[in-house]
Amino acid sequence: MAATQKTYGLSLFDAARSIGVTFEEEAHPQDKYVTINGLRLHYLDWGKEGNPPMLLLHGGAQTAHSWDFVGLSFRSRYHVYALDQRGHGDSDWSSDGAYNLEDHQKDIAGVVDALGLRKFVLVGLSMGGRNSFVYTANHLDQVAALVVVDVGPETRVEGTSRIQEFTSGPSEFDSLDEVVERVLQYDPRRARDQIMGSVQHNLRQRPDGKWTWNYDRRRNMGSGFRREQRDIEEAWALVRKITCPTLIVRGGESDVFAKDIAERMQRAIPNAQLVTVPKAGHRVSGDNPVAFERELRDFLRGLQR
Numbered sequence: 001m002a003a004t005q006k007t008y009g010l011s012l013f014d015a016a017r018s019i020g021v022t023f024e025e026e027a028h029p030q031d032k033y034v035t036i037n038g039l040r041l042h043y044l045d046w047g048k049e050g051n052p053p054m055l056l057l058h059g060g061a062q063t064a065h066s067w068d069f070v071g072l073s074f075r076s077r078y079h080v081y082a083l084d085q086r087g088h089g090d091s092d093w094s095s096d097g098a099y100n101l102e103d104h105q106k107d108i109a110g111v112v113d114a115l116g117l118r119k120f121v122l123v124g125l126s127m128g129g130r131n132s133f134v135y136t137a138n139h140l141d142q143v144a145a146l147v148v149v150d151v152g153p154e155t156r157v158e159g160t161s162r163i164q165e166f167t168s169g170p171s172e173f174d175s176l177d178e179v180v181e182r183v184l185q186y187d188p189r190r191a192r193d194q195i196m197g198s199v200q201h202n203l204r205q206r207p208d209g210k211w212t213w214n215y216d217r218r219r220n221m222g223s224g225f226r227r228e229q230r231d232i233e234e235a236w237a238l239v240r241k242i243t244c245p246t247l248i249v250r251g252g253e254s255d256v257f258a259k260d261i262a263e264r265m266q267r268a269i270p271n272a273q274l275v276t277v278p279k280a281g282h283r284v285s286g287d288n289p290v291a292f293e294r295e296l297r298d299f300l301r302g303l304q305r
Contacts, residue, residue, distance in 0.1 A: 010193045012068055019194070020290045021069045024076040029068075031090070036110035037103075042090035043111070046071040046080035052144070053120035054078040055112070057128030059283065061167045061215050063089030065201035069289045070123070070296070077300075078121065083111060085128065087216035089201070097218040104131045105138070118142060121300070125149040125285060126256070130235075137238035145303055146246045147296060150257040150282050152265045153235030159255030159282060162186075173211045179203060189253075189279065189287040198286070239268045246272040247299040251280035251287065273299065 010018065013026050029044035044064045054074060056067040064082035071080045084091035086107055087099055094103070108131060112120075122143050124132030129151035136143045166186045173179045180195050203211045246269045250262045259276075266274040275295045280287035 010197050012072065012197070015194055015197050016069055016072060019191075021073055021293060023072045027072065027075060029071055029080075029082070034111060034114045036107050036114065039086055039092040039094065039107070041086065041092065041107065041111065042084040044071065044082040046075040046082070048075060048079055051075075051077060051079040053115075053117045054080045055117060055120055055122050056080065056082040057085060057108070057122070057124035057131055058082070058088065059126030059128055060163075060219060061088075061202070061213070062125075063201050063214060065089070065198065066125070066283075066286060067123075068198070069293065070285060073293050074296075074300075081115065081117075083108075085131070087219045089214055093216040094218075097216070099216070099219040101131070101134060105135060108135050109139070112139075112142065119144040121145045121147070123147040123149070123296070124151075126151050126282065133242065134235070134238055136244065137241040140241070140243055143244050145300070146242065146244055147249065147299065148246065148265075149249045149292075150251050150254050150284050152248075152257060152261045153232055153239055154258075154261050155256050156258050159257075162255065163282070167217070171212055171217065172206075173203075174209075176200065176203070176211060179211060187281060187283065187287070189281060236268065239265060242269045243271065245299075245303055247296070248272055248274045249284055249292065249295060250274065250276050251282055251284040252276045252278040253281045254284075256282040275299075 016023060029046045031042065032045050033040050033042050056070060058064060058066045064084045067082040071082055074080055085104060087093045120143065122132045122136060129148040132146060133148050136146045176196065179199055180192060183195050183199055184192065202214050204214045205211050248262055248266055250257050250259065262274055266272045277284050277288050277291045277295060285292040
């Protein structure tokens, strides 16, 4: 069954064309589910069968649909899966608010096993990026290549505080336009039509007509950015274990991922590249999807040489 395509804003294909995202054919992903650790997790299966696998992990307070441009663009060469991580999108919410790093790691391991993924490309942004590099460090034989987007073992307080302020704000809205205005105030880099087309997937409409966020707001207690020094040191130790080809992506205007931390992370991984995407903040693949696509495509082509 194809993923439900809502009609607010531009269609996915028109939005992709309008900003210059390249793709070979118009195709929608399939909505699929797998039960892992007692939770029914939703993922988008972009296909295609027989292609090398690619698993995409979104950031906190986002959904699998935040990767729609990537799924559309890369499905011709990869079998692309985009996961709604626990407490997000159409995946189950944890009854006891279990959203710690360890909970996510168990979910990812379960999904990888259930889908039979081997030697796959793992791509993660923000929370998904942290989950990705931790998973890779602990499963060196499974991940063929790693892409970490705008996150590292350490993050900048000013950026993480701004994210926390946004995600802890109003939880209900009278209209989609109200949500779009709030998103524009937080991140003015994207066009209104693009925001209208994408934000719908981050919302649920209640029976009374009001809109609310499509993620469990309790997740901020378990998976926030702020870490104790011991956790930071452990994260650096995990990064140093990674041996697969790795692309580290930083938004040129990011207030979350500092340039010196990104460079230190590159030095810590033997086979790592670091790229900076201009005109992009923390949400790199959404702020400048064309440049992100180009950097990801160049990295993946380099693996085949």
